[in-house]
Amino acid sequence: MTATVVAWILLAAIAAYAGGGGVDYGAGFWDLLAGGAERGARPRRLIDHAMAPVWEVNNVWLVFVLVVMWTGFPVFFQTVFTALWLPLALAVVGMVLRGAGFALRKPTRRLAERRVYGAVFAVASLLTPFFLGAALGGVASGRVAPGTTASADAWANTTSIMAGLLAVAATAFLGAVFLTVDARRFGAHDLVGYFRLRARIGAAALVVLGVTGLTVTDPHATYVHHGLTHGAGLVLVLLAVAALAATTWLVAGPAAGWARYTSVAVVVLLVAAWGAAQRPYLVPTSLTVQQAAGATAPLRWMLIVAAVSLVLIGPALVVLYRLDTHGVLEPLTDEDVSR
Template sequence: MSTAVAAVLLVALATYAVFGGADFGAGFWDLIAGGPERGAAPRGLIERSIGPVWEANHVWLIFIFVVTWSAFPTTYQSITLTMFVPLTIAALGIVLRGASFAFRKSVVTVRVRRVFGGAFALSSVLVPFCFGAIAGGIASGRVPAGGVAGDPVGSWLNPTSLVTGGLAVVLAAYLAAVYLVWDARRAGDTALAGYFRRRAVVSAVVAAIVAVIGFVVLSASAPYVFGRLTSWALPPVVLSVLAGFGALVLLVRDAARGARVLAVVAVACIIFSWGVAQWPYLLPESLTVSAAAAPTGTLIALLVAVGGAVLIVLPGFVLLYVLDQRRLLPEEGVEDPADRAGDTEPG
């Protein structure tokens, strides 16, 4: 029973990485798009692309928290007590990101829009970094078992966490760029498609370099996870590499549809390889999944609730994404007076 719940949790983590990660990555490209004139076109595409779905994607994060504290309460306690600093930063970043994204579309003056735009973009980088750093701290055994707190600083500011945090940011940027290539092509904007295609290729190469560095760091700081990555978890690792390489080739050849699918597979396989590498531990070499699990009755009730959520909520998500991809959803908000003001007000 605990194995089934752990599998559900791993699938939810991969789903959040694929959908929520792309939203955060769009914020990264918003951050480096340039000034008001130079960055107007890419920022406009980013707003149109993530506007209908960016709030919905965080449902996966809430689902992950609920499943973890219900099925593995002492593990949840250990993680939150040890990682309260990056978790707090991530929570504040998510709130600030959402508020800034909404307010930027409503304010009139360019100066205020820049403030909200900067807050949105910086939060979009900070949040995935914190989540990646937490994963690195868990993988390297810096979260103690038993519902007690570990080092609040060294648990997430260490070589493993810094590399995994950086990898999370790069992967989010990579996914977003690949998605935005497809969105630009659907909009008939070949210039923007080329703009984001170049950035997708560069971010794919950077992600590969950071991943190699991560393997080297893991070999020294997380020997158990590293050993499993090179044995039991090797199939998803190899699949991730092949899918990532295939996506890179298709991006170079300007085949956006196939590249998007392969990019999703590559990132999802990274999450799955992490889960397989830690198995059977939730906290490597200190707490197994079975030992951390709640009573059987709780796990059964949780799986029933998950099944109900799949039947009730998942069709709504599918409909939302289908309507978004077919451009059948109305634009958010009303006509933005700041767009007119930006034409006359100096930057």
């Protein structure tokens, strides 16, 4: 029972990172497609302005995921990081590079250097969610059973590629929705329609990739495919579709601020559907939650740590996100710095 509760906590942390970090990755995706220095100046300025207050905070969820995996499910941790070390390493490199590119682009005055840092930030924002999604696809396909050695087949397969593309589409959708609301909040009315169109494109891409993924991955991830098309997994997928439809409607109206919540709900529900589809396995169909769990004492301590984190850190993160979405946290302008 304890191991099951910790497994759901792990899934919740993954969903939180997908929802929070996905917004930032999506902003970087649209930064990549914004165009040349002149045409893309205003969208990139909005992206810098919107991301600056909280973009580093989302890594808290990723650290928590690693801690829960390592402490609560050491067999699962060893299995995943042995078989999938390459895509995970590439994702980590992408995180470092996108952070460095974003931090160094704004203070740099030379246009050539700004282009280099901007390209690093944007390309890494595309590749990082792809490799993270590919790793999740490798787990869902069951190719990373205990004892599996690292190989391209573990993550360069149909299920992994579709999962990686879905991750990119989800982040692009999230980023566009949040930037639509930010454009209205910051008075950049010409960019409201610009990012609203991209939010709709992201939603369409999610639908197309989702349907295609369910079709082509059936022979490669039979267990998870069955879980996504039956029972609780199917219910969660249908709720995600409803949230997607609600987002596309809300983002076009006066209550666009609510679209941020429904867009995050889309991603969270999809992650929950994946978790429900492969239960009771952490790696279908070779490693159950109980088989991967560590000793009882560390699992109980993990529950205590999770409870303490929820009480002490959870409210602070909620306040921080709320202040940011309400425009209270504003980065310093050049005039503020010079003054």
